[in-house]
Amino acid sequence: MIGEIDVLSEWIPEQMLPGTIFVLENAGKVGEQADPYWAVLSCPSCGTLGLITRKQLAGLLPVICGSDRCSAQFFINDNDIVTRKPF
Numbered sequence: 001m002i003g004e005i006d007v008l009s010e011w012i013p014e015q016m017l018p019g020t021i022f023v024l025e026n027a028g029k030v031g032e033q034a035d036p037y038w039a040v041l042s043c044p045s046c047g048t049l050g051l052i053t054r055k056q057l058a059g060l061l062p063v064i065c066g067s068d069r070c071s072a073q074f075f076i077n078d079n080d081i082v083t084r085k086p087f
């Protein structure tokens with residue numbers, strides 16, 4: 001486990017510290033219908049902001065950081081961030 005998730009109820013970019021999630025106002029309406037975008041997550045390792053989908057938020061799919069300089073891969077497990085185990 002690398003940390004716990006903080007949920008912001010208001011979009012305050014300065015408060016998007018690593019491991020913070022903000023649920024989109026139009027959650028479920030953008031992206032693919034089978035797995036729409038749901039929230040913005042600040043990478044727990046480097047703080048890069050990225051969109052995550054409903055399945056990623058539910059822990060069904062791993063989240064992979066979008067930054068070139070960070071290779072964090074992790075699962076969201078309820079309120080915890082869990083490092084993806086190497087295969």
Ligand SMILES: [Zn+2]
Pocket residue numbers: 043044045046047048065066067070071072
């Ligand atoms: Zn990262």
